[in-house]
Amino acid sequence: MYSSTQTSEPWRVGVLFSRTGYMAVIEETQLRGTLIAIEEINAAGGVNGREIVPVIYDPASENALFRSYARRMLVADGVSTIFGCYTSSSRKAVLPIVERLNGLLWYPTLYEGFEYSPNIIYTGAAPNQNSFALCDFLTERYGTRFFFVGSDYVYPRESNRIMRELLSRRGGEMVGERYVSLRADRTDFLPIMQEIRRTQPDVIFSTVVGDSTVALYQTYADFGFDPRTMPIASLTTTEAEIKAMGFDVGLGHITAAPYFQGLPGSRNESFVSRYKQRFGEDEPTNMCVEAAYFQVHMFARALELTDTLDTDVLRSTVLGTTFDAPQGPIAINPGCSHANVWARIGRANDRGQFDLLWESNSSVDADPFLQCLVRSPGVET
Incomplete structure (x- = not known):
């Protein structure tokens, strides 16, 4: 259904972050990180010769709108992949919809853990x-x-x-x-x-x-x-x-x-420079921007390999993949669909x-269910 075989039609993806309301102060930056990554990918020729085109809605910091827009994307807009949500309440509002309609939500926000869904890739930090x-x-x-x-x-x-x-x-x-x-x-x-x-x-x-x-x-x-x-x-x-x-x-x-x-390093310096060129010298990056940014690049790499937006095929390819993110090398943990982040x-x-x-000395393996709730290694002060 979603294969690019013998077509030059663009890849359509959903983008669901608030530009208005009480969460816009941070969700607007996640939208920006998403768009920068899409622009970079398209400038390099897209994915298998096809541009990524975002279908964007503003849920205005309201969970009911997150829910209705997610449904609209997956049903009316023909989208199967969605980048979005900041609060856990908005993620939980979207979760049953992406599961029922077999979409794939990329969630770039730290959260409280104790969740697993075959229809979500979690790229923020777990506890x-x-x-x-x-x-x-x-x-x-x-x-x-x-x-x-x-x-x-x-x-x-x-x-x-x-x-x-x-x-x-x-x-x-x-x-x-x-x-x-x-x-x-x-x-x-x-x-x-x-x-x-x-x-x-x-x-x-x-x-x-x-x-x-x-x-x-x-x-x-x-x-x-x-x-x-x-x-x-x-x-x-x-x-x-x-x-x-x-x-x-x-x-x-x-x-x-x-x-x-x-953070030092050419990868982050390039990312920060690109962000400021696009949105202004006085606009800082942050952890939510960075996760929103690198998850789109990880999606594009998996899409290049699979040449399909079919959720089951795409997700299985994403699991275990690595990426040199601005924060440093990270990976999607195949055991829990969460990112191993720093x-x-x-x-x-x-x-x-x-x-x-x-x-930390390297990325920390995600353990969203805190299966080993023990004292973490001492922090030098």
């Missing part, structure tokens, strides 16, 4: 690729009393559950746990910051996402807290959110991620970038 090292680093560098702040949906609650377990195994304690709406503003964080002032934790662990991230960090700054002694540490705060909140507001805070813009920890500097504090 063993970010939470383990971050917990080690924070407890060794800052202390063992954590205050959890998250957006109120599945990813923050599940990520905090995992972090609680990791913290407990290290002899630490959670001194507070609060959740806010995905549309939270600075007033919603005022009572939380007052509670933080009373409890005096060593670390604020944030799983807040979207525009609310900006409000969290700005309210923290309004209270005069010092990141040198009590940082906000996150798995989700990227260069994009730091730009939105202000470099001075983000200064000194911690993020664990497979990728930061400032583990890194960075601190935001006064240029809105992250200074690298620690990194």
